[in-house]
Amino acid sequence: MEITSMEVIRPGVVAVGVLLGEKIELTYGDTLKVNVSFDYRGLGETVTLFGAIGRSGFPGEKLLDEGSFIKHLTGEQSIDLPLFLEFTPVPASVDIPITTEISPGTNYDLYVKLVEYRKEAGMPEVDDIIDIPPEYELIQETIYPYAYIYDGDAELVTATFKTDPFTPADWIADKVASKLEEEAKKEGGRVLEVRVWVDKTPLFWTDFRIEVVSTPLRETAGGAPRQTGIPLWATVIIIALAIIAIIMVTYHFIIKPLTYKHKPISxxxxxxxxxxxxxxxxxxxxxxxxxxxxxxxxxxxxxxxxxxxxxxxxxxxxxxxxxxxxxWVIGAGVGILGLGTVAVLVKKKK
Structure with a gap:
């Protein structure tokens, strides 16, 4: 058996594919879908595909001693196998929900197994693949008008950064939503959704996490390819924050393509x-x-x-x-406000 691919299923966002070997950042409420393939020959039966996230005592491509793997999160899926007289590739997948059973940390490991055939199929393992950031509070979710009519290619941009602890987080979130839209338009993009999370627990800084779903930004400037080594979306976010005089202590960006389906209106x-x-x-x-x-x-x-x-x-x-x-079902405790060009501004607070 081998792991063929993985997907991150995030509430409110379409599933995002992950390249094998690429570091995955997961937050509470996400689900990690692990896709596998194995060869089967037999009379037909029901087997169980099991997956776990945790810490491996012996890193490697195959888990040899299951007892050495400390499991923090698990998932399993029943698979009905039909009659195959010859060895035939069988695709399957298992979902692992990300809950508070796992603590924030970096370089978590992953493995999967067929419970009934763990020796025959092997137990593929991927080491140092998953990061769980600190628990953030969602303080703003903005849905823009274009999100209700656009279907097509899009980009999911995740930015995490630290700022000083003195500037009010809500003020930063409000300003970011409007400035991101302005800067993205200058680069030929249309912002569809923006979500802002904050972690105020550190004493000397505030951690922010921003997710932006946008139509793709243009790859050229004035007809010529861009020469900057900084990803365009990183530049847009840095400029937007600079305009509102926010100083980032450190930052990190992840940009992934996706296919967008317009938001329904009720x-x-x-x-x-x-x-x-x-x-x-x-x-x-x-x-x-x-x-x-x-x-x-x-x-x-x-x-x-x-x-x-x-x-x-x-x-x-x-x-x-x-x-x-x-x-579109709005959860309890959500307020909706009009804000200029922003269609819906949703704030969630504890």
């Missing part, structure tokens, strides 16, 4: 939107359809329900009937 969600948010979403829809945006005064003169009806009409042009705009 009547329940729209009824919570104040007029500025309805106008912002409506303008984004008009631009997407190549229409001349209605004058601000005309939109201001419409009632909230008239704006919702107009928004629905535009949405049907972008996503024709038959495409399901499923309700």
């Amino acid at each position: 009547e329940k969600l729209k009824k919570t939107w104040p007029k500025p948010t309805l106008i912002s979403v409506t303008n984004a829809f008009e631009i997407e359809l190549g229409l001349t945006p209605k004058p601000a005064a005309e939109l201001e003169g419409m009632s909230d329900q008239e704006l919702r009806d107009y928004c629905d009409m535009l949405a049907e042009e972008i996503a024709p009937p038959g495409i399901d705009w499923l309700p």
